[in-house]
Amino acid sequence: MIRVLLAEDMHMIRAALSALLRLEPDIDVVAEVVRGDRIVPEALRTRPDVAVVDIDLPGVDGITASAELRKTLPGCRILILTAMGQPGQVRRALAEGIEAFLVKDAPGDHLAEAVRRTAQGLRVLDPELVAAAIEYGASPLTPREATVLREAAKGAPAEEIAGRLHLSTGTVRNYLTSAITKTGARNKIDAVRIAEDVGWI
Structure with missing residues (x-):
């Protein structure tokens, strides 16, 4: 029996995925969580063989939570659920x-076949997804530029971002200008959209 932890914040999607897996005679859903920061505690409690993790989760994103899970419970395999439009996130996960x-x-x-293959330690890679990840390449943003752009994505003005990150307002503006240039965007909002679409932030 393959024990599965399911991490998905959209209630109807999680219920549908859980129902699909519960139809399989060799799969048992032992835990369901709606936040990334609940994955490791639940995995330690229930000891799943496979964690099926949505890439976009509140609290902690799916990739960060999965990386922590790999360190904490190495025997648990991870299957990431993702959208085709997130090649940067796929590169990060790889x-x-x-x-x-x-x-x-x-x-x-x-889904069930992907869970079985993951439990066996086999790769489950969509060729189009991998091709898109290779095509977009690694993020051109430095870690600090990505952090500033993530804060800007929340609608925070430069002054507020500066206060949160303990930087000067001028430095924040410089990071934003650099991020706009590197993403080929027209402005800050466009840079956020581009970076989010390809998974760089």
């Missing part, structure tokens, strides 16, 4: 050693 991905719009019967 860099963390996660090698199983399922595209969210894949046919329902692919």
Whole structure:
């Protein structure tokens, strides 16, 4: 029996995924969480063989939570659920050693097979997803530029970002200008959109 932890914040999607997996005679959903920061505690409590993790979760994002899970419970395999439009996130996950991905719009019967393959330690990679990740390449943003852009994505003005990150307002503006240039954006809002679309922030 393959024990599965399911991490998905959208209630209807989580219920549907759970129902699909519970139909399988060799799969048991032992835990369901709605936040990334609940993955490790629940995994330690329930000891799943596979964690099926949505890439976008509140609290802690799916990749960060998965990387922590790999360190804390190395025997638990991870299957990331992602959208086709997030090649940067796929590159980030691959860099963390996660090698199983399922595209969210894949046919329902692919889920159980992906869980089985992941449990066996096999790679589950959508060729189009990998090709997109290679095409977009690594993020051109420095870690500090990405942090400033993430704060800007929340609607914070430069002065507020500066206060949060203990930087001068001028330095924050310089980081934003650099991020706009590197993403090929027209302005800050466009830079946020581009970086979010490809998974750089």
